[in-house]
Amino acid sequence: xxxxxxxxxxxxxxxxxxxxxxxxxxxxxxxxxxxxxxxxxxxxxxxxxxxxxxxxxxxxxxxxxxxxxxxxxxxxxxxxxxxxxxxxxxxxxxxxxxxxxxxxxxxxxxxxxxxxxxxxxxxxxxxxxxxxxxxxxxxxxxxxxxxxxxxxxxxxxxxxxxxxxxxxxxxxxxxxxxxxxxxxxxxxxxxxxxxxxxxxxxxxxxxxxxxxxxxxxxxxxxxxxxxxxxxxxxxxxxxxxxxxxxxxxxxxxxxxxxxxxxxxxxxxxxxxxxxxxxxxxxxxxxxxxxxxxxxxxxxxxxxxxxxxxxxxxxxxxxxxxxxxxxxxxxxxxxxxxxxxxxxxxxxxxxxxxxxxxxxxxxxxxxxxxxxxxxxxxxxxxxxxxxxxxxxxxxxxxxxxxxxxxxxxxxxxxxxxxxxxxxxxxxxxxxxxxxxxxxxxxxxxxxxxxxxxxxxxxxxxxxxxxxxxxxxxxxxx
Numbered sequence: 001x002x003x004x005x006x007x008x009x010x011x012x013x014x015x016x017x018x019x020x021x022x023x024x025x026x027x028x029x030x031x032x033x034x035x036x037x038x039x040x041x042x043x044x045x046x047x048x049x050x051x052x053x054x055x056x057x058x059x060x061x062x063x064x065x066x067x068x069x070x071x072x073x074x075x076x077x078x079x080x081x082x083x084x085x086x087x088x089x090x091x092x093x094x095x096x097x098x099x100x101x102x103x104x105x106x107x108x109x110x111x112x113x114x115x116x117x118x119x120x121x122x123x124x125x126x127x128x129x130x131x132x133x134x135x136x137x138x139x140x141x142x143x144x145x146x147x148x149x150x151x152x153x154x155x156x157x158x159x160x161x162x163x164x165x166x167x168x169x170x171x172x173x174x175x176x177x178x179x180x181x182x183x184x185x186x187x188x189x190x191x192x193x194x195x196x197x198x199x200x201x202x203x204x205x206x207x208x209x210x211x212x213x214x215x216x217x218x219x220x221x222x223x224x225x226x227x228x229x230x231x232x233x234x235x236x237x238x239x240x241x242x243x244x245x246x247x248x249x250x251x252x253x254x255x256x257x258x259x260x261x262x263x264x265x266x267x268x269x270x271x272x273x274x275x276x277x278x279x280x281x282x283x284x285x286x287x288x289x290x291x292x293x294x295x296x297x298x299x300x301x302x303x304x305x306x307x308x309x310x311x312x313x314x315x316x317x318x319x320x321x322x323x324x325x326x327x328x329x330x331x332x333x334x335x336x337x338x339x340x341x342x343x344x345x346x347x348x349x350x351x352x353x354x355x356x357x358x359x360x361x362x363x364x365x366x367x368x369x370x371x372x373x374x375x376x377x378x379x380x381x382x383x384x385x386x387x388x389x390x391x392x393x394x395x396x397x398x399x400x401x402x403x404x405x406x407x408x409x410x411x412x413x414x415x416x417x418x419x420x421x422x423x424x425x426x427x428x429x430x431x432x433x434x435x436x437x438x439x440x441x442x443x444x445x446x447x448x449x450x451x452x453x454x455x456x457x458x459x460x461x462x463x464x465x466x467x468x469x470x471x472x473x474x475x476x
Contacts, residue, residue: 002133006032009137011116014042016311016323017143024331025107040100044320047165059195118280139334146272146312174264181269182209184350200229203236217413220393274313299333349418357421360409374402378454382464385445391415396450405433434458
């Protein structure tokens with residue numbers, strides 16, 4: 001039995017955990033990073049964000065080749081080598097996880113591979129291949145993330161019923177694939193498999209796919225899915241699943257009727273749950289909310305003063321970049337350097353075709369909360385750059401305070417929307433107005449101009465669209 005003393009122990013080496021560990025080390029703290037897996041990077045790097053974006057890029061090449069005939073460029077049918085595709089994806093993961101390990105070493109962050117368990121509020125027991133190690137600390141940060149939720153009725157122990165992690169291994173290209181859940185994971189992976197050749201059916205219990213994004217942003221993705229997928233069914237509930245030979249029999253309810261269908265594979269993407277089982281939280285003062293997420297204050301501090309929680313395990317939007325930010329907030333609080341900020345802006349991106357990105361106040365939230373806003377839109381059909389991409393299905397809109405003219409939010413649907421949204425995140429954080437964006441020169445021809453012209457449209461002055469001017473800009 002070995003005892004280890006450290007100033008900060010971080011449990012979980014995903015994008016929140018390793019960012020917190022590195023930041024604490026940069027601030028001069030002695031840091032121990034505990035990770036159950038043999039590689040660093042967590043679900044995001046190894047079984048989530050990175051592999052899914054690699055596969056989306058690879059399959060997008062297939063789609064672009066199919067669509068280029070009208071440009072006078074014709075390719076033959078694609079030949080897909082799944083083994084090479086998986087190997088290419090895995091090299092990306094290996095480079096990134098290896099890079100994280102190297103950065104830990106350069107910063108002097110000690111890494112311990114094993115499963116952590118809180119003996120009490122001051123001690124973390126780590127089960128390693130070399131036996132038990134007991135870690136005492138000044139402060140602990142829990143960053144163990146989340147895992148796919150699998151309803152018991154669907155958990156048959158059949159590998160043909162996949163989670164996002166197993167689907168990203170691309171075991172084969174099933175002839176038929178049912179995706180249960182029309183959220184961002186289901187729609188992204190549906191895009192991958194449909195492009196590879198699967199007949200994809202998406203079922204969503206709610207009235208629309210990608211709830212959370214404004215309907216006008218979702219509409220182009222819905223149209224794409226109706227073309228690329230076999231079917232998208234909303235207001236449809238999956239009742240049960242059963243193994244029938246080499247297929248899965250699925251019973252679902254749609255429009256008050258029960259339907260039975262057979263699928264080669266099923267992907268269940270109905271949400272995620274906190275990954276803190278068998279962590280020993282009951283031996284601490286930590287409390288959880290009614291959904292099982294760890295309760296924290298604005299400093300990411302739990303009800304146990306020495307223990308903090310960040311990222312998915314602490315609830316809220318489950319995004320890697322949010323976890324990274326929360327890790328730094330927690331470290332600042334541990335160091336006594338925390339300053340209560342204004343609520344920071346967390347952008348969201350869905351990497352469907354086309355992409356959707358938004359930040360700040362959404363149009364739907366403004367209506368729900370009765371907040372007076374002006375919505376200024378610029379359609380990508382008026383963008384020269386969008387035309388060169390053959391991607392005029394996009395839309396850029398700004399949510400603007402009609403009195404102060406400050407930008408409160410934004411939504412973008414279109415090719416590369418995720419690369420564009422950060423400009424608006426910065427604008428909101430800096431308290432910028434629509435005039436600030438409109439008067440900032442954007443290079444031509446680029447998609448970034450759609451932000452400038454959306455801001456110009458607020459004043460009725462967009463060059464490439466005509467908008468009736470309601471009132472002149474007030475002088476400051």
